Amino acid sequence: MQRVVQRTIGVVLAALALGISSTGVQAQNVIKIGAPFSLSGPFASFGQAGSAGVEMAVEELNRRGGITIGNTKYTVQMISEDTRSQVADTVSIMERLTREQKVAAVFGPIVGVLSTPGQEVTQAAKTIHFGPAVQWNALMGRPDKKYLVHTQVDDDLRYGAFVPLLVRETKIKSIALLGVNDATARSIMPKVAALMQKEGVKVVAEEYFERTTTDFSPFLTRIRSQKPDMLFFGYGDNFAVSILRQGVELNVAPHYSAFAGTSLTVPMQQALGKPVDSFIGMVANENLLQPLHDDVTKWIAAYKAKYNKDPAGTTDWAFSMYDYVFIWARAVQQAGTFTDSDKVIEKIRNTNYKGVLNIKIDGRGQADHDYDVGIIRNGKLTWQHVNVIK
């Protein structure tokens, strides 16, 4: 009996030892990346898109064989975290990812009100951090923000191309600007106003509304009294659809335009069914409604196969993450390390990458890429691809 017990203990110990050693081997061959996104809460539509972008990229990367450094192959492991759309949660998740999990890079969140406080943690921890927040425009190039990669087109470049196109297409003489009262719209609107004035268009109103607004009619009524040729607004599908509907009901203007921050799929579909003389929508990345490139078509097919559903209005935010996982992986391979952020970030800067997006990253970590503009006229929607990369 005693021998049986001793043997059993021996077998259990041996199994445990093997298990521990195999876990150890696994851990050595895994590179962790953090993916903190709003999987719930008010920003969930953006967060779920961003998370899907990282997840699809990581799976594809591992399917291709992962990352090779020297003679060792590594698998990439995505550590998914739900920020619940809360700043406090985001900051504590960033602390956990950088200090406990020791991730090699962080991807997300999408929304600037979360990723901007979050980057304070990643930059202090010297962790490479990818994000599309407009608020990051002002951070790029600062010595203390060395490990940031901004995955959205620089505002000056984006609107510098969009505003002349918009004026050329509609021949407007006056415009009213309407944006949600947050740092993103407050950063964009003055730039648009200046560019409009440069094009000879009079800005008759610049209005900001609270994020909780559902009834836009009071200030749309006021804007109507200014008789603008165009109402330019943004930037979420929920705002865009409501503003468009209520604007049309009140006859605010003959022309409407909505700016980046959303894929605008839903507003576009709404505008098609309404008596809108013209509607020009600028999407943040590539449009998913009528893809202009095979790469986007293939990506949509892969998305449908994985998640068993069609892309939603904000799914194109996945593009603010998807290609960047491959850019980071390429940099890790080139640098020959995933722990030395200084070496990896050097390989990310001043590079080009052709994935679903055509991306160019400058010496500050600012990534620029082409984007789509949808134009609705007489119930017909056409798309233009705007090339910002020369």
Added chain:
Amino acid sequence: MTDLIQQLINGLLIGGLYALVALGISLVFGLTGMVNFAHGEVVMLGGYLTFTLTQSFGMPFLGSLVGSLLAGGLLGFAMDRTTFRYTRGTPMNGLVISLGLIMIFQSLAMTIWGTEPLTMDVLFPGAFQQWGLSLSIQKAITLVVTAVLIAGFGLFLVKSRAGRALRALAQEPEAAVYVGIPVERYIALSMVIGTALAAAAGAMFAALFSITPFVGTSLTAKGFIVVALGGMGSAAGTIAGGLLLGVMEALGAGYISAAFTDAYGLLLFLLVLSFKPAGLFGVSGRVKL
């Protein structure tokens, strides 16, 4: 002048919805002293149900409104029987449970309808355009339905036996017990009516605006402002408070700035409570339905 009239119409429309939401809060609070923070989530679920019934099943708007109203009442009954009935006498427990229900209802909505904002197709195309004023037929219909529901609720409280019993319970609970009013049954009825009205408000909200799983939170906050503004437990005060809040927000956003829409309501709230601490129609220390 035209703009002012347009702003008043805008304010009355949204104010009517606020009143409808707040009536349920006021009714339940008046009878139980319990604050149900999940009330806005019932509005949200009513909106989603109406959206589904009209957009996916092709039901007419008024039919789906009745469907949502009934479902809202049923939900209220279920909430009361399964949770709130066990918190009578300890309103704080009811409050905490209602916070939990918010999470459950929001997660349920996210699972069923997703997180993308949903917007109904225009069910009643066209608009009344006269003297520079504009009112879409869809808005006009929701305005009329809101008025009918509020008037119906008022008539129910004043004319029906059940309404009189509810008022008696709110005003003199002990005396109501002595004359044989079954308290528990009427408290459950107040929950049913309150949530039915909330779901109906949700139906109209969905007909006019986009809905997400998170719209309930701000509507609950507005509902509480309206109840406090009108006077806790006062139905007439709640209706007046709702309309006043709607008009105040419309005038503020229309003539000052849209960036402080919520602040105008709070300003009005502070102003009224400075002069009438019990609210417009409230009497200190008493609840009056």
